[in-house]
Amino acid sequence: MTAKIAHTAELQAFFEKAAGSASAQGNPRVKQIVLRLLQDCARLIEDLEISDDEFWTAVDYLNRLGGRGEAGLLVAGLGLEHFLDLLSDARDQQVGHVGGTPRTIEGPLYVAGAPLSEGQARLDDGSDAGMPMLLEGQVLDLQGQPISGAIVDVWHANTQGLYSYFDSSQSDYNLRRRIRTDAQGRYRARSIVPSGYGCPPDGPTQQCLDLLGRHGQRPAHIHFFISAPGHRHLTTQINLAGDQYLWDDFAHATRDGLVGDVTLTEDPSSGIDGRFAAVRFDFQLQPASDVQDEQRSHRPRALQQ
Numbered sequence: 001m002t003a004k005i006a007h008t009a010e011l012q013a014f015f016e017k018a019a020g021s022a023s024a025q026g027n028p029r030v031k032q033i034v035l036r037l038l039q040d041c042a043r044l045i046e047d048l049e050i051s052d053d054e055f056w057t058a059v060d061y062l063n064r065l066g067g068r069g070e071a072g073l074l075v076a077g078l079g080l081e082h083f084l085d086l087l088s089d090a091r092d093q094q095v096g097h098v099g100g101t102p103r104t105i106e107g108p109l110y111v112a113g114a115p116l117s118e119g120q121a122r123l124d125d126g127s128d129a130g131m132p133m134l135l136e137g138q139v140l141d142l143q144g145q146p147i148s149g150a151i152v153d154v155w156h157a158n159t160q161g162l163y164s165y166f167d168s169s170q171s172d173y174n175l176r177r178r179i180r181t182d183a184q185g186r187y188r189a190r191s192i193v194p195s196g197y198g199c200p201p202d203g204p205t206q207q208c209l210d211l212l213g214r215h216g217q218r219p220a221h222i223h224f225f226i227s228a229p230g231h232r233h234l235t236t237q238i239n240l241a242g243d244q245y246l247w248d249d250f251a252h253a254t255r256d257g258l259v260g261d262v263t264l265t266e267d268p269s270s271g272i273d274g275r276f277a278a279v280r281f282d283f284q285l286q287p288a289s290d291v292q293d294e295q296r297s298h299r300p301r302a303l304q305q
Contacts, residue, residue: 006042015039065204072108073205077216081105082252097232099142100284104253106235107223110155111165111302114176121177123154123191125170130159130192132276138185139226140284146185147285150228153178154189156221161197165302193262193277196220196243199250209250216250219243222260224283225296231285232293238281 005011019035020026045055065071075081085103092098115121124130139150155176157163164170175194179187199206199216206216219239226234237253238260239246247254263278270276288294 004046006039006046011042012039015042061204061208068200068203070200070203070205073199073203074208076105076107076251076253077199077205077209077214079252081107097286097289100232100286101226101234101236102255102257103234104236104255104258105251106297106299107237107251107253109163109166109302110223110225111163111173111176113303114153114155114173114178116151116178116180118180119182119186120188121179121190123156123175123177123189124158125174127171127174128158128192130195132272132274133191133193133279134188134270134272134276135191135222135279135281136186136188137280137282139181139187139228140185140282141231142284142286144284146181146183147228147231148181148183148185150181150185150187150226150231150285151178152181152187152189152283153225153227155223156191156194157197159192159195161195161218190272193240194220194222196245214250215248217245218249218251219245219254221249221253222279226283226285227294227296228285229294230288232288233296234283234285235296236283238279240279 015035015038016022019038020031021035044050065074082105085105088103135154139147139152141147155163158167158170158175160167162170164172164174164176175191177189179189181187196217196219198218199209209216220243221237221239223237224234226236236258238258239249239254241259241261246259260279260281264275265278266275267278
C-alpha cells in the first residue's frame with residue numbers, strides 16, 4: 001500500500017511556506033488561494049496515483065493551452081463558467097433576487113468599445129452574404145414596464161463562426177454594436193444570421209474533449225450585455241431555435257428562457273429586400289440594490305485599439 005503523505009503536518013507546513021505564509025509581503029488572498037490549490041493538487045496526485053509522466057504531460061498541456069489562448073474556451077467546455085452562473089443564481093435566490101431574464105456565460109470573445117447607436121443599428125458591414133436578420137425587442141423591468149435609455153451591447157459570429165477582432169479578415173467591430181433603447185425600451189439590429197461553430201480541431205481544448213468522448217460544437221447564438229441605471233447588469237445570450245446543438249452546447253450556455261425563435265419572412269417596410277430571419281427577444285432586468293449591481297464583472301477583456 002502506497003504511503004499517504006498529502007495530509008501530514010510536515011507537508012502542510014511545506015506548502016504553507018511555498019505559498020508565502022511566513023512572509024509579511026505579498027497578497028493575503030492570493031496566498032490563501034495558492035495554498036488551497038497546492039493542497040488539493042497534492043491530494044489529487046496521491047489519491048489518483050498520478051504518474052510522473054501524467055504530471056508532466058499535464059504541465060505541457062497547460063503550456064500549450066496558454067500558448068493558443070484557449071483557457072477561456074476550456075473553462076466553458078468543462079462547465080466551470082456555467083458553474084459560476086449556477087453559483088450566482090443560488091446566491092441571488094438566498095437574498096431574493098429572482099425573476100427576469102436568466103443569465104448565462106459571457107464567453108471569451110467580447111471586445112469593449114463597440115460603436116453606440118440610438119434605438120437601432122446595423123451590425124454587419126455588408127461583406128458577408130449570409131441570410132439577413134432583423135433582431136428586435138424591448139428591455140423591460142420586472143413589472144413589464146419599458147426601460148428607456150438601456151444599453152444593449154450585442155455581438156455574434158459571422159457565417160463562418162468567426163468573430164471580428166479575433167478574425168483579422170473582418171472589419172473593426174463587425175457584428176458588434178451598442179444600442180440605446182428608445183422611449184418604449186425598444187432596440188432593433190439589422191445583421192446576418194450567425195453560424196454555430198466548433199473548437200479549433202487541432203487545439204488543446206478539443207484534444208481534452210476528445211479524451212472525454214465529447215464534441216466541441218456550439219449552436220448559433222447571439223451574446224448580450226444589458227445595462228440600465230437602477231437595474232442589475234445582465235450578461236446573457238440567446239441560442240437560436242432549430243440548431244442541432246441547441247440543447248447539446250459544448251459550453252453549457254443554453255438555458256430555459258434563452259432560446260430565440262427564428263421566423264423567415266418578407267416585409268418591405270423593414271428595409272430588407274427579400275426574405276430575412278426575424279428574431280424577437282425581450283429582456284427583463286432586476287432592480288439594482290446598489291451601484292455595483294449595475295456594473296458588469298471586471299474580468300479581463302479585449303479592448304479594440
